[in-house]
Amino acid sequence: xxxxxxxxxxxxxxxxxxxxxxxxxxxxxxxxxxxxxxxxxxxxxxxxxxxxxxxxxxxxxxxxxxxxxxxxxxxxxxxxxxxxxxxxxxxxxxxxxxxxxxxxxxxxxxxxxxxxxxxxxxxxxxxxxxxxxxxxxxxxxxxxxxxxxxxxxxxxxxxxxxxxxxxxxxxxxxxxxxxxxxxxxxxxxxxxxxxxxxxxxxxxxxxxxxxxxxxxxxxxxxxxxxxxxxxxxxxxxxxxxxxxxxxxxxxxxxxxxxxxxxxxxxxxxxxxxxxxxxxxxxxxxxxxxxxxxxxxxxxxxxxxxxxxxxxxxxxxxxxxxxxxxxxxxxxxxxxxxxxxxxxxxxxxxxxxxxxxxxxxxxxxxxxxxxxxxxxxxxxxxxxxxxxxxxxxxxxxxxxxxxxxxxxxxxxxxxxxxxxxxxxxxxxxxxxxxxxxxxxxxxxxxxxxxxxxxxxxxxxxxxxxxxxxxxxxxxxxxxxxxxxxxxxxxxxxxxxxxxxxxxxxxxxxxxxxxxxxxxxxxxxxxxxxxxxxxxxxxxxxxxxxxxxxxxxxxxxxx
Numbered sequence: 001x002x003x004x005x006x007x008x009x010x011x012x013x014x015x016x017x018x019x020x021x022x023x024x025x026x027x028x029x030x031x032x033x034x035x036x037x038x039x040x041x042x043x044x045x046x047x048x049x050x051x052x053x054x055x056x057x058x059x060x061x062x063x064x065x066x067x068x069x070x071x072x073x074x075x076x077x078x079x080x081x082x083x084x085x086x087x088x089x090x091x092x093x094x095x096x097x098x099x100x101x102x103x104x105x106x107x108x109x110x111x112x113x114x115x116x117x118x119x120x121x122x123x124x125x126x127x128x129x130x131x132x133x134x135x136x137x138x139x140x141x142x143x144x145x146x147x148x149x150x151x152x153x154x155x156x157x158x159x160x161x162x163x164x165x166x167x168x169x170x171x172x173x174x175x176x177x178x179x180x181x182x183x184x185x186x187x188x189x190x191x192x193x194x195x196x197x198x199x200x201x202x203x204x205x206x207x208x209x210x211x212x213x214x215x216x217x218x219x220x221x222x223x224x225x226x227x228x229x230x231x232x233x234x235x236x237x238x239x240x241x242x243x244x245x246x247x248x249x250x251x252x253x254x255x256x257x258x259x260x261x262x263x264x265x266x267x268x269x270x271x272x273x274x275x276x277x278x279x280x281x282x283x284x285x286x287x288x289x290x291x292x293x294x295x296x297x298x299x300x301x302x303x304x305x306x307x308x309x310x311x312x313x314x315x316x317x318x319x320x321x322x323x324x325x326x327x328x329x330x331x332x333x334x335x336x337x338x339x340x341x342x343x344x345x346x347x348x349x350x351x352x353x354x355x356x357x358x359x360x361x362x363x364x365x366x367x368x369x370x371x372x373x374x375x376x377x378x379x380x381x382x383x384x385x386x387x388x389x390x391x392x393x394x395x396x397x398x399x400x401x402x403x404x405x406x407x408x409x410x411x412x413x414x415x416x417x418x419x420x421x422x423x424x425x426x427x428x429x430x431x432x433x434x435x436x437x438x439x440x441x442x443x444x445x446x447x448x449x450x451x452x453x454x455x456x457x458x459x460x461x462x463x464x465x466x467x468x469x470x471x472x473x474x475x476x477x478x479x480x481x482x483x484x485x486x487x488x489x490x491x492x493x494x495x496x497x498x499x500x501x502x503x504x505x506x507x508x509x510x511x512x513x514x515x516x517x518x519x520x521x522x523x524x525x526x527x528x529x530x531x532x533x534x535x536x537x538x539x540x541x542x543x544x545x546x547x548x549x550x551x552x553x554x555x556x557x
Contacts (some may be wrong), residue, residue: 015224017219018194021335035240037080044080056180057091059175059188061185068092074251076100076123083328084523093198095115109137111204114214119140120139120140153536155179159223202215219411225407233266234366240267271284279306282309282311312343326451337382350375364376374449398440398450412489413528437451466483476517485498485547495527498550
């Protein structure tokens with residue numbers, strides 16, 4: 001492909017009432033043809049991407065008979081097929097139900113039934129395990145192979161025979177992704193009319209109450225996130241050459257918006273990674289002109305601990321975005337040390353989001369970065385800090401973070417409940433998301449994340465914030481990481497601290513030092529009654545600290 005000249009990015013189009021597909025076409029038309037993504041060393045152009053979307057849209061509309069606001073499930077890791085299929089379905093107005101590809105069959109069946117999905121796409125490697133469930137539901141199945149976009153001709157990529165045999169009995173209609181592209185290449189179907197509340201995706205997240213929720217995000221909400229990120233991002237200097245690594249999952253709105261859609265709309269070359277692997281990640285940084293990536297703190301922790309991350313190729317990186325969990329000052333110091341050593345001026349920009357608002361709600365900017373905060377709200381959103389009576393608090397006071405604005409969800413999907421379930425309306429009719437997270441805001445509008453509201457440990461009526469304990473304890477040289485949670489001694493709530501050590505120092509001496517450190521710097525209520533040593537802090541599928549697994553919410557007796 002010809003070298004693309006340096007172009008100053010311009011995200012000039014506001015998020016009007018159009019589909020994500022049309023928004024992408026409008027934003028990138030100015031760039032002409034360029035490398036939109038690479039896979040296994042092969043470059044794929046924008047024109048090829050569009051042709052594949054058009055072919056799949058024709059297939060879904062003409063062969064499967066899908067119509068606007070029908071639902072189709074993508075049960076895939078982060079890959080090119082997922083984002084192309086999303087765009088194809090979005091073009092014809094179909095709601096995409098993203099489902100975690102490691103969920104057990106019974107959970108997938110439940111989600112397919114709950115969302116009334118009309119079909120499912122999955123990797124051929126997954127098919128044997130899920131075949132009984134798929135046969136029971138008798139839904140059309142589209143099978144993909146991890147090799148498709150690695151081959152010179154993706155339309156002849158063979159689907160795994162084991163997968164085909166597993167689905168061969170019964171009435172399940174099985175379609176092979178390469179065959180679909182071959183049959184429908186060159187065909188075209190019209191886009192459907194759009195509207196501001198036209199739902200684009202179902203995201204299956206934890207919700208603000210901790211229970212599993214299916215979240216409805218409109219085209220307008222997703223486009224608003226992309227538009228807001230246009231004022232946060234560093235512009236792509238060489239279209240189709242500057243590279244972004246997308247390792248966050250599309251079944252989470254952070255991966256779909258900040259990784260997939262944002263990179264596509266700004267003209268960067270994307271590399272989609274089905275899972276985060278430090279060796280592969282580092283190899284790609286060496287091979288490509290990687291300018292930015294985003295992830296969760298545990299990903300950055302694994303990178304900075306990897307001996308090969310210390311490399312001169314880090315000079316190309318401009319910014320690293322992080323969300324999903326707290327970043328300790330110790331980790332931040334280590335990241336900056338290796339970046340500066342290798343001549344990189346990159347900034348580490350922490351942000352904050354939740355699926356109910358497109359998963360990117362606030363962020364620090366390269367040019368306006370206040371470490372220790374989650375930045376300022378992105379364009380189109382407004383934050384306030386409320387007390388327990390849903391009344392605004394002044395600057396500097398801790399309360400619940402609440403959000404209103406363009407990227408808010410339409411509500412949680414329910415079988416018979418209100419369409420806007422999960423949305424709070426104030427006395428003026430303004431719609432708000434009550435996040436369940438605690439924070440405070442300073443005079444400049446920067447927000448400091450304190451922790452989950454339900455993580456607050458109340459001892460004798462005093463609020464203890466686990467993050468304060470964790471930040472302090474992780475300054476000790478022998479502490480790799482820690483997690484403070486609520487426990488009980490009899491019927492009395494206590495602070496219980498779990499510690500992962502990185503050496504063989506004496507455990508009792510460490511307990512004494514940890515206790516003294518907390519007693520000298522925090523309130524007496526923050527001093528743990530129990531300190532337990534474990535090999536590893538448990539994490540969720542999204543690599544967030546799973547404090548729920550360590551917490552005790554009821555007395556022992």
